[in-house]
Amino acid sequence: MKKTYFTLLALTLTFAGFSQLQQPIAEGGGEAPTWNQGIKAPGDSCGVYFNNYVGLNKTSNVFFEALRAGNVAEFNTYGGRSQHYNTPQPIEISGIQFYAFETNPLLDSIMAITILHDYTSVNDSVGVELARDTVYVTHQTFTPVLPDIEVNSIFDTPVTVTNDYMVTVYTPTDDSLKIIVSDASSNDGASEGISYLVYNNPNYTGHGYYNNFTFYGLLYDLDYLINPRIQYDLHDEFILDDDSICPGVVSGACVTYSQMPIYSDHQYNINSASATDHILWLWGDGFQNTNLLNACHTYNNAGDYTIQLNDTLIRNDFFNNTCVAKTSQNIHIIDDPVPAFSASTGGSIIDFTSTSSNYDSLFWDMGDMTTYSDSVTLSHDFDSLGTFDVWLFAYNECGVDSIMVQVTTDDVGFDTEDLNFSIYPNPAQNNVSIDGLIEGSRIELINLLGEVVSASTAQSSKEIINVNSLSNGTYFVRVATNEAQITKKLVVRH
Known part of the structure; x- marks a missing residue:
């Protein structure tokens, strides 16, 4: 859209003859605003929108005034209206919305200029101009159904503000362009002092933005329904x-x-x-x-x-x-640690494998005064016969759990092909034959307590041992030479 530029000087100093300025007078209206629908639409809508703070919170009835009061030859010449908005955090502004209509029977539309300024508290007025746009008002009849007379202005480039700002609607034409305002008689402005009249008379030196409430008090305590088109961040995570x-x-x-x-x-x-x-x-x-x-x-x-x-x-x-x-x-x-492991059977060297889960570290106690840390797999050589309580502890940051498995050794020493024997019958009732011996090897029967209950020396490759004097139970037959030893399990059952 073609832009038309005007210079607005932001001065709030009083000047000679200021008493000639008069507050605008409502020309009509006086009805409660309506918004086309009886209920608000539900849902999650967090995008760009026009912030209708004045219309929805501070407007009991709507009236209309001439946007420009008087012509350029008169002292009492207001060329526009402005609203001041807070900036509690960075806000992107991309346009302005207002409600207006025109009453000139000779025109199809009347031009209006929308302007975005910084706000300056020093003069309670506008600061640097940030954006502007030109629109044309084509509505020709007043109605309290405000969406029917809304005018939307979109800037070419959105502006992100970090200071308070002011949104202005201005026209250089005559007073046939009417803008919607709230109800001064009901003090709709709530003494907030955020609405401004734009005094614009090239023949007079007192140009500027004048705070309505500051200059006119409760007699003109109202606001203008001028809405910035905005969006902003709603969260910064947690x-x-x-x-x-x-x-x-x-x-x-x-x-x-x-x-x-x-x-x-x-x-x-x-x-x-x-x-x-x-x-x-x-x-x-x-x-x-x-x-x-x-x-x-x-x-x-x-x-x-x-x-x-x-x-x-x-x-x-x-x-x-x-x-x-x-x-x-x-x-x-986090899951609690779950300890678990498997162990091979037979022999004195037993292989262990942890199948634990949800752990950070492991600790093994082999039951024979030997411990290991953080081994998933290991082989352990038990140096004596017997049954051992093997414990595995699994740790993580939430605690520790443990499991115990009993393992029984039946072969202490080394397996060799040269030193191999068989025992029969097994279970044995009276006598047990040991075959495949090396002459001179030592033969021992050991109970579960590790006690040697019988000992002899092999005179040939086969020896017979009487077990009548042994109680029923499990025993171990250990055959040893100077180089190796083998232990096998024997069950005595009378």
């Missing part, structure tokens, strides 16, 4: 103290949330006085907390969960006023 914790730890999962300043500003959040009342924490396990900036939760079961934060801002947008800002983080609840 802090999760630890994303991996143990189950059953009371209040083990803690979150910290810093609400964006926009939630506490009455110009942007209808519920600014109770800004935290719409905070919802969903812990992912069926439980929730509300209305808390900081919260802690106890997880009783291991697993992976998603913590979701919903924070609702009720904005000044009639058709989509509920904006639910959502953000989430994942948390892992």
Whole structure:
């Protein structure tokens, strides 16, 4: 759209003849505003919108005034209207909306200029101009159904502001362009002092933006329905103290949330006085907390969960006023360690393999005063016969668990092909034959206590040993030479 530029000098100093300035007078209206629908549309709508702070919160009845009061030859020449808005955090502004119509029967439309300025508190006036656009008002009849006479202006390039700002509608034409205002007789301005008249007379030196309430007080305590088109960040995530914790730890999962300043500003959040009342924490396990900036939760079961934060801002947008800002983080609840292992059978050297899970470290106790750390697989040589309680301990940051397995050794020493024998019958009742011996090897019968109950020396490759005097039970036959020894199990059953 073609831009038309005008110079507006922001001066608020009083000047000679200021008494000639008079407040604008409403020319008509006096009806409560309506917005086409009887109910607000539900849902999550958090994008760009026109912030209708004045229309939805500070307007009991709507009136209309001439945007330009008088012509350029008169001292009492107001060329426009302006509204001051807070900037609690960076806000992107991409346009301006206002409500207007024109009454000139000779024209199909009348030009209006929308301007975005910084606000300066030094003079309670406009600062640097940031953007402007030109639009044409084509509506020709007043109606309190404001969406029917809305005028939307979109800037070529959005502007992000970090200081308070002012949005202005201005026209260089005559007074047949009418703009919608709130009700001064009801003091709709609420003494907030955020509306301004733009005095523009090239023949007079007192150009500038004049605060209505400062200059006219309660007699002209109203606002102009001029809405900035805005968007802003609704959250900056939240802090999760630890994303991996143990189950059953009371209040083990803690979150910290810093609400964006926009939630506490009455110009942007209808519920600014109770800004935290719409905070919802969903812990992912069926439980929730509300209305808390900081919260802690106890997880009783291991697993992976998603913590979701919903924070609702009720904005000044009639058709989509509920904006639910959502953000989430994942948390892992650690499983308890589960120890488990397998062991080979037979012989004095036994192989062990850990099949544990959810552990950080392991500790083995072999039951014979020998220990190992962090071995998943190992081989251990037991130096005596017997049954041993082998313990495996599994550790992680949430604790320790253990398991015990009994292993029995039946072959202490070395297996060799040269030193091999057979025993029969097994189980034995009276006598047991030992065949395959090396002459001169030592033969011992050992009980489960490790005690030698019989000993002899092989005179040939086969020896017969009487077991009538032995009690029923399990014994070990150990055959040894100077180089090696082999032990085999024998069962005596009378």
